[in-house]
Amino acid sequence: MTPLADRPVNIVGAGLAGALLAVLLARRAFAVDVYERRPDPRQAQGERGRSINLALAARGIRALERAGMMERIRPLLIPMRGRMVHSMSGETQLQPYGQRQDEVIYSVSRSELNRVLIEEAARHPRVRLRFRHTCLEALPGAGVLRLRDEGTGSECTVPLAPTVATDGAGSAVRSGLARAGLVSVREDRLDHDYKELTLPAAHDGRPAMEPHALHIWPRGGFMLIALPNIDGSFTATLFLARSGPDSFQTLTGPDRIRSFFQSQFADAAQLMPRLVEEFTAHPQGQLGTVYTHPWHVGGQVLLLGDAAHAIVPFHGQGMNAAFEDCLILDSLLDQHDDWDTLFADLEFCRLPNAAAIAQMALENYVEMRDTVRDPTYLRRKALAMELERRFPAFIPRYSMVMFHPEIPYAEALRRGSVQEQILEELDERSGLGEADFDRELARALIAERLA
Numbered sequence: 001m002t003p004l005a006d007r008p009v010n011i012v013g014a015g016l017a018g019a020l021l022a023v024l025l026a027r028r029a030f031a032v033d034v035y036e037r038r039p040d041p042r043q044a045q046g047e048r049g050r051s052i053n054l055a056l057a058a059r060g061i062r063a064l065e066r067a068g069m070m071e072r073i074r075p076l077l078i079p080m081r082g083r084m085v086h087s088m089s090g091e092t093q094l095q096p097y098g099q100r101q102d103e104v105i106y107s108v109s110r111s112e113l114n115r116v117l118i119e120e121a122a123r124h125p126r127v128r129l130r131f132r133h134t135c136l137e138a139l140p141g142a143g144v145l146r147l148r149d150e151g152t153g154s155e156c157t158v159p160l161a162p163t164v165a166t167d168g169a170g171s172a173v174r175s176g177l178a179r180a181g182l183v184s185v186r187e188d189r190l191d192h193d194y195k196e197l198t199l200p201a202a203h204d205g206r207p208a209m210e211p212h213a214l215h216i217w218p219r220g221g222f223m224l225i226a227l228p229n230i231d232g233s234f235t236a237t238l239f240l241a242r243s244g245p246d247s248f249q250t251l252t253g254p255d256r257i258r259s260f261f262q263s264q265f266a267d268a269a270q271l272m273p274r275l276v277e278e279f280t281a282h283p284q285g286q287l288g289t290v291y292t293h294p295w296h297v298g299g300q301v302l303l304l305g306d307a308a309h310a311i312v313p314f315h316g317q318g319m320n321a322a323f324e325d326c327l328i329l330d331s332l333l334d335q336h337d338d339w340d341t342l343f344a345d346l347e348f349c350r351l352p353n354a355a356a357i358a359q360m361a362l363e364n365y366v367e368m369r370d371t372v373r374d375p376t377y378l379r380r381k382a383l384a385m386e387l388e389r390r391f392p393a394f395i396p397r398y399s400m401v402m403f404h405p406e407i408p409y410a411e412a413l414r415r416g417s418v419q420e421q422i423l424e425e426l427d428e429r430s431g432l433g434e435a436d437f438d439r440e441l442a443r444a445l446i447a448e449r450l451a
């Protein structure tokens with residue numbers, strides 16, 4: 001047993017990363033105290049109006065496997081083989097994500113996944129779960145974590161070191177450290193917000209659309225997407241500018257909501273009987289990227305997951321990246337016997353990768369809402385897949401991110417831009433068709449630049 005296990009570890013936030021980390025630490029015989037401000041999800045109803053389902057991909061799966069969780073999680077998963085793109089006239093076209101049978105991503109309910117992780121954490125006698133306990137701040141100077149029991153309203157402190165803060169994008173721990181000048185934070189809010197809506201199952205309980213796809217209605221400046229749920233329904237999310245001509249600001253009142261959906265997403269609108277009611281009742285969520293530096297204060301406290309590096313959701317990687325953080329932390333426990341160097345090493349490994357996925361997630365918004373309709377993009381995508389079939393060194397960037405957890409995000413970003421240049425050069429010199437490209441030139445460029 002590592003000498004680090006002689007002290008209990010505090011985890012702030014039993015969301016996706018916090019609950020998984022509790023399981024991983026418990027498997028190494030650590031004592032873990034988890035503080036979560038929400039009620040116990042094993043007793044309460046899942047929270048609605050937030051991102052209800054999420055795309056799980058290889059990086060997240062690898063971390064769940066390390067925690068021995070995949071057998072329990074597999075029944076919650078719905079494979080999605082590609083993007084089903086819906087045109088204005090209602091025609092659909094499936095754009096496969098990958099080309100091998102196992103190159104799929106999975107839709108999973110956020111609340112179910114979180115509940116299963118919490119159940120697993122709770123099975124370990126050395127994990128203490130404190131629900132309705134809000135962390136007010138971390139005070140490294142005083143060496144304490146300030147907490148409020150929401151049941152009684154009373155406040156208390158516990159020794160800070162070591163604490164891992166997985167309290168999400170709006171992290172109270174991060175804010176406190178920033179106020180004290182111990183970390184610097186930049187929060188770039190996107191000028192687009194989101195709202196979640198439901199496409200219920202048909203009367204016979206069957207899905208009203210193809211269930212093994214992530215549906216997209218790309219409309220240039222905005223988009224609707226929908227991911228399948230186990231009960232045959234879909235959770236749709238509208239991503240739209242906050243203000244301006246086509247924006248949330250203009251969607252005031254039932255008539256405007258209805259006519260906007262009728263004109264832009266007619267095939268989806270007819271599958272949404274509670275559109276206006278839900279649109280009016282559900283919260284308008286904000287999106288943004290959080291850049292933090294450093295992620296830790298000595299060996300006392302570490303920010304992890306969204307608390308350190310929240311990103312926009314357009315690559316479906318926020319949770320996957322947060323799970324990968326947990327996996328790396330778990331691996332580093334084999335190499336270090338003090339928290340200070342472990343936290344520093346984790347930040348060293350992860351910060352460039354977090355920056356890379358933040359950038360790729362922002363780029364993917366334009367791809368999803370706009371470029372997927374562009375014939376040049378489609379030709380290039382077909383050529384990229386052809387190159388992947390012929391040359392093992394060439395893996396499309398989307399595939400590196402989603403299906404190749406052995407390739408760090410920063411490397412996927414770097415190789416991705418080299419590959420873009422190769423595609424461009426093949427285009428300029430020999431025409432882009434996937435059938436008639438210059439194979440010798442492709443071989444030479446790939447050998448030279450992607451060794």
Ligand SMILES: Cc1cc2nc3c(=O)[nH]c(=O)nc-3n(C[C@H](O)[C@H](O)[C@H](O)COP(=O)(O)OP(=O)(O)OC[C@H]3O[C@@H](n4cnc5c(N)ncnc54)[C@H](O)[C@@H]3O)c2cc1C
Binds near residue numbers: 054
């Ligand atoms: C619309 C949308 C769609 C998304 N889709 C995807 C997707 O398809 N795939 C993907 O990988 N990611 C997706 N994400 C991102 C994903 O939701 C996050 O990256 C992920 O939830 C991060 O996990 P976390 O544990 O760091 O934070 P969270 O899951 O947010 O957990 C934070 C936890 O901390 C608790 N907490 C907060 N403050 C306190 C406090 N002061 N004291 C105690 N507890 C506290 C919260 O109640 C919560 O339980 C999406 C996000 C959004 C907004």
